[in-house]
Amino acid sequence: NSNGSQSPGPGDRSSIPKPLHPVVTCHEKVVSIRKDPSESLGMTVAGGASHREWDLPIYVISVEPGGVISRDGRIKTGDILLNVNGIELTEVSRSEAVALLKSTSSSVVLKALEVKEREPQEACSSPAALDSNHNMAPARDWSPSWIMWLELPRYLYNCK
Numbered sequence: 001n002s003n004g005s006q007s008p009g010p011g012d013r014s015s016i017p018k019p020l021h022p023v024v025t026c027h028e029k030v031v032s033i034r035k036d037p038s039e040s041l042g043m044t045v046a047g048g049a050s051h052r053e054w055d056l057p058i059y060v061i062s063v064e065p066g067g068v069i070s071r072d073g074r075i076k077t078g079d080i081l082l083n084v085n086g087i088e089l090t091e092v093s094r095s096e097a098v099a100l101l102k103s104t105s106s107s108v109v110l111k112a113l114e115v116k117e118r119e120p121q122e123a124c125s126s127p128a129a130l131d132s133n134h135n136m137a138p139a140r141d142w143s144p145s146w147i148m149w150l151e152l153p154r155y156l157y158n159c160k
Helices: 068-072 094-102 146-150
Strands: 024-033 045-053 056-062 078-085 107-118
Touching: 024 068, 045 094, 056 068, 056 078, 078 094
Parallel strands: none
Antiparallel strands: 024 107, 045 056, 078 107
16 A cells, blocks of 8 residues: 555454453442332342351342342342442341341332443344343352452452
8 A cells, every 4th residue: 555554454353352251341220129018029149248258249149030129120140239228238248138138118229230241252232242141041050250250349349
């Protein structure tokens, strides 16, 4: 080319390296739910302070089909629960979090962090990329990847 620039040929590769690990995105959301005071929210959580040798955030490991959370559809498997009705869950044990969730009345406000993992080869416009891969797996088989934990906001880290 006479002006010094070259057109990319068929053998040329993009100079942008593709990540080798899943891409993780986090989105904070506030969900208000109405339920019968005697009705369970219909989800199982894990994590919490003093979870084995390390502290993990409280996260949803399963959502009961047909339950309050499932019918609402905004809280999903893999979401990290930050607070319930204004009470922080970031440094409580799993049993304390379960007690707080069970003590809710007819109005429940959950602040959660939606964490999505996407394989690097998926295009952002593809339908599969718009939903989180872990939501497609059976609830009992889902567990967070180490990459997911590493990509969480720093305020959720509790080093010992």
